[in-house]
Amino acid sequence: MAASTSNSEPTSAAKQNEPQEPSPSPPPAAPVPLTPGPRASRLQQVFSQALLHTIRTNSYANFSACFPTPAKHVPRSLESVWRQLNAKLEESARAEFDDILHERGVVRRLNELDRLVGEAKLRRENGEGANSAPAHTLTAKELYQAHLAPILAKAQSSLETQTEEVQKKNTELASRIESQRQEIQQLLASLEAVVGDIQGAVKSMDEFDEDNTLRKEAEQMDEEIRSSQPS
Numbered sequence: 335m336a337a338s339t340s341n342s343e344p345t346s347a348a349k350q351n352e353p354q355e356p357s358p359s360p361p362p363a364a365p366v367p368l369t370p371g372p373r374a375s376r377l378q379q380v381f382s383q384a385l386l387h388t389i390r391t392n393s394y395a396n397f398s399a400c401f402p403t404p405a406k407h408v409p410r411s412l413e414s415v416w417r418q419l420n421a422k423l424e425e426s427a428r429a430e431f432d433d434i435l436h437e438r439g440v441v442r443r444l445n446e447l448d449r450l451v452g453e454a455k456l457r458r459e460n461g462e463g464a465n466s467a468p469a470h471t472l473t474a475k476e477l478y479q480a481h482l483a484p485i486l487a488k489a490q491s492s493l494e495t496q497t498e499e500v501q502k503k504n505t506e507l508a509s510r511i512e513s514q515r516q517e518i519q520q521l522l523a524s525l526e527a528v529v530g531d532i533q534g535a536v537k538s539m540d541e542f543d544e545d546n547t548l549r550k551e552a553e554q555m556d557e558e559i560r561s562s563q564p565s
Contacts, residue, residue: 373444385427389420 370378397416398405404412435441472480 368441368445370441371445371448373448374441377440377444381431385424389424392416392420392423 394413394416397419398409398412401412
């Protein structure tokens with residue numbers, strides 16, 4: 335048992351030292367950090383400023399003016415209520431704002447926007463996309479054509495492929511028809527040669543036996559053969 339264990343340990347160590355083949359799939363996208371970036375931080379700053387401005391608007395003077403009797407007789411109690419009300423308002427507003435940020439994934443999306451904007455600026459600095467016009471400067475016709483351009487290009491490519499296939503089939507069919515036409519012409523030439531030979535043979539026979547002597551002798555021999563046969 336000890337020997338087998340000692341033999342298996344080098345094997346496992348060798349497997350661990352073997353270089354692993356790279357995965358054929360593309361590497362995953364870099365994770366978006368959840369720490370607030372520039373835009374997320376600016377959003378939180380604007381919210382805090384707006385909330386503080388709202389709370390400051392609800393000053394004790396404005397609040398006590400709505401309750402003149404308590405302000406006259408129990409001003410300390412009214413001031414305590416005012417402070418508690420403002421504190422509760424600030425606490426509730428911040429909690430609701432944080433819930434919205436969490437539910438909508440605002441920080442993650444704003445960080446993603448920061449990343450995309452940074453990449454776009456880097457490409458622009460490197461001269462990429464210098465000739466492209468901003469989308470908001472294009473006319474309706476240009477936007478329409480830009481939207482349909484990929485679809486039309488795909489349709490045109492498909493039509494060109496089909497046209498090439500039809501032209502190829504037409505060329506093959508024309509070649510086949512031409513080949514058959516040549517075969518027909520060769521057959522006609524052969525038939526004309528045979529007909530010419532027959533006509534020449536007939537003409538030669540007519541010139542050789544003008545009185546049809548050979549035909550008469552052949553007919554006579556045929557009659558003799560028939561008469562000699564028993565009925």
